[in-house]
Amino acid sequence: MTAPAEKGTIPRLALAGIFGGLFCGYLGLTAAIPVLPGFVRDSFGATDVAVGMVVMATALTALLVRPVSGHLADRYGHRLVMRLGALIVAVGGALYFLPLGLTGLIAVRLLLGVGEASLFTAGAVWVVSLAPHHRRGQLIGLYGVSMWGGISVGTFLGATLLPLGYGAVWGFSVAAALIGLALISSAPVPPRTEQPSGGHALLVRPALLPGAALALAAAGYAGLAAFVVLHLQARGIDSGVVVLSCFSAVYAGTRLFIGHLPDRLGPRRVAAWSGVGEAAGLLIIALAPNLPVAVIGSLVMGAGFSLLHPSLALMVMNLTEASKQGAAIGAYTSFWDLGLSVWGPVIGAVATGFGYPAVFVAGAVCAVAAVAVALCVRRPDTQPAVVS
Structure with missing residues (x-):
């Protein structure tokens, strides 16, 4: 380390x-x-x-x-x-x-x-x-x-x-x-000051709840990427790709300009507001009658979704002893891959059975569930987390 x-x-x-x-x-x-x-x-x-x-x-x-x-x-x-x-x-x-x-x-x-x-x-x-x-x-x-x-x-x-x-x-x-x-x-590397201790388990307990929240939040992103263009086309709205572009721009801009908020306000609080922002943006897109409203939804969603990952990752880091943080962040980010793998076919089935707006409503419900899970993550104390 x-x-x-x-x-x-x-x-x-x-x-x-x-x-x-x-x-x-x-x-x-x-x-x-x-x-x-x-x-x-x-x-x-x-x-x-x-x-x-x-x-x-x-x-x-x-x-x-x-x-x-x-x-x-x-x-x-x-x-x-x-x-x-x-x-x-x-x-x-x-x-x-x-x-x-x-x-x-x-x-x-x-x-x-x-x-x-x-x-x-x-x-x-x-x-x-x-x-x-x-x-x-x-x-x-x-x-x-x-x-x-x-x-x-x-x-x-x-x-x-x-x-x-x-x-x-x-x-x-x-x-x-x-x-x-x-x-x-x-990149220069400072001298290693400590060696890993303890067991060799790869799934670190502090990664589980934040990872589950990340996997739930992935539903909204998967729905946006896969179906926003088709959703808007079904309402006679062209240029749906603009919504994706605006999402990407505000996603990057949020991290560049206010990426310090998880450090300043605390990751639990920012994760909660971020999940609410993602949900609100998805609902706006689901109900959007025209392109400008859909763009507003993408901006709200992008601002919220942008800070959710670093907030949850910071929770993981705060609860994991230094010598196991690599395994912890690896386990945590695996939940993103897992979420996309699961939500891809699920949102396809939702779109087929209930229509495109239901995709974004389902994503909003999952974002709210991600907030609930994130709030269940215990606050750090003086004792580092251990491998389960």
Whole structure:
């Protein structure tokens, strides 16, 4: 475990390497996303089911590997595991060039899930270990902005490079990940001041309730991403993609400008208000008679949803002893993957059975439930949490 930053100081050089490495790693990961469906159909004549398997395969291994990656980061160092993640992303990009067939391509995507889990989880706890105590929540939020920025720019650049051929996209994926590896390697690491103690369990008790709240909150995001355009089209409203763009913009802006609120006001209070904001925004979208009202709903939802994750993550960190925070954050973030995996088919069934507005009402109900679960998380005391 690296030594924490002195009170009031921020190791900017280290954080630049971590944030930059994460951003570039996600550039490499996501550049392939917009082109993979066409590649799978062109190369293998595959069905929509196969396309879905290829695109979503990373989520399966990420879900399983995040706690393992966090545990390894606790034991062997955050930079080592984060570098390994970036290297795996680069290797996965290179493997796209090989004629491995559909089964081989799925295997490559599974490997990339291991890289994604290692890259994100190790970096998240590294950031926490370097941050002054009173700014941990803010830096967790900014770390998430780096990830989402990489996802947004990566998918855009992948689609932009497609006219040059699939090889151009694969090459960009490799290059971006290698740049990320170099940035991570440039981040200085303070001497390790303590070694992990205790058992080797990967599921840490303090991650359970915040993780469950995160999984519940994921329902609203899944519904927005999958059905907001169709929902508005069914009401004769075009340009529904503007709603998604506004959500993304306010999501990033909230973390940039008021990301310090979980530190200043306390993560329980901010998590509660964030969940209420997500629910309110979803209900506005469900009832929206026109595009401006739907945009207002996306702004309200984005502002609330943006601070929910760092608030819940800060709860986990506050209740977990320092030597097990990697395993804890890995277990916590696995609930996000689990939530998306569960809510994807569930909201599809809700839309089929009850219509598109019901998707957003269901998401609002889940957001309120997330608030209830978050408020059940015990307050930290002088004794660190132990592994269950």
